[in-house]
Amino acid sequence: SAVISQKPSRDICQRGTSLTIQCQVDSQVTMMFWYRQQPGQSLTLIATANQGSEATYESGFVIDKFPISRPNLTFSTLTVSNMSPEDSSIYLCSVEGLAGVYNEQFFGPGTRLTVL
Amino acid sequence: GENVEQHPSTLSVQEGDSAVIKCTYSDSASNYFPWYKQELGKRPQLIIDIRSNVGEKKDQRIAVTLNKTAKHFSLHITETQPEDSAVYFCAASMIGSWGKLQFGAGTQVVVTP
Numbered sequence: 001s002a003v004i005s006q007k008p009s010r011d012i013c014q015r016g017t018s019l020t021i022q023c024q025v026d027s028q029v030t031m032m033f034w035y036r037q038q039p040g041q042s043l044t045l046i047a048t049a050n051q052g053s054e055a056t057y058e059s060g061f062v063i064d065k066f067p068i069s070r071p072n073l074t075f076s077t078l079t080v081s082n083m084s085p086e087d088s089s090i091y092l093c094s095v096e097g098l099a100g101v102y103n104e105q106f107f108g109p110g111t112r113l114t115v116l
Numbered sequence: 117g118e119n120v121e122q123h124p125s126t127l128s129v130q131e132g133d134s135a136v137i138k139c140t141y142s143d144s145a146s147n148y149f150p151w152y153k154q155e156l157g158k159r160p161q162l163i164i165d166i167r168s169n170v171g172e173k174k175d176q177r178i179a180v181t182l183n184k185t186a187k188h189f190s191l192h193i194t195e196t197q198p199e200d201s202a203v204y205f206c207a208a209s210m211i212g213s214w215g216k217l218q219f220g221a222g223t224q225v226v227v228t229p
Binding site: 033041042043044045048058059092103104105106107108109110 | 117148150152158159160161162165167205209216217218219220221222
């Protein structure tokens with residue numbers, strides 16, 4: 001099975017700063033996504049990372065706050081900008097299309113972000 | 117948009133007993149329904165899924181059933197073991213929106229020896 005990694009695994013940041021989270025897959029995938037999971041809560045889709053074009057954001061999430069890049073079929077970044085304590089959460093990337101199997105989505109290990 | 121409701125929020129079972137988690141969805145266009153298991157501090161793991169052209173699917177001690185008419189689907193775990201203790205999430209995906217999963221709120225399952 002494919003390996004999905006995220007960096008950093010955790011970070012503590014100051015209010016007003018930005019953090020970029022990386023997601024790397026060891027094989028090409030069709031789709032990459034970014035989710036947020038607040039403490040003790042379910043998963044909420046932030047955006048779909050589109051290769052070679054702007055990400056598609058879900059309601060309540062905007063590009064200025066969560067800029068996303070996807071330069072190729074194995075890598076994506078999510079930046080959390082101008083952070084506030086409300087951004088403290090686990091951020092997870094997920095991928096779809098591993099080994100040509102569609103619909104099945106697999107998650108990275110997550111990045112635990114604490115904003116002070 | 118799609119709305120997925122999941123019940124119960126917590127479930128405590130004796131080892132060896134069965135556990136059942138139920139989810140309902142709102143949009144009849146949804147046609148893909150995965151279940152994820154998330155252990156404390158770990159990533160969600162896909163454990164089983166079902167598509168709308170199938171009524172039931174089994175994988176060892178885990179089974180999922182789907183009732184398209186009633187728009188609900190359920191996860192059944194038989195012969196529960198302590199390692200089944202985790203949070204379980206159901207999700208639904210709409211036709212033409214592959215990957216855009218709408219998750220339920222989750223069920224904390226505790227299996228006591």
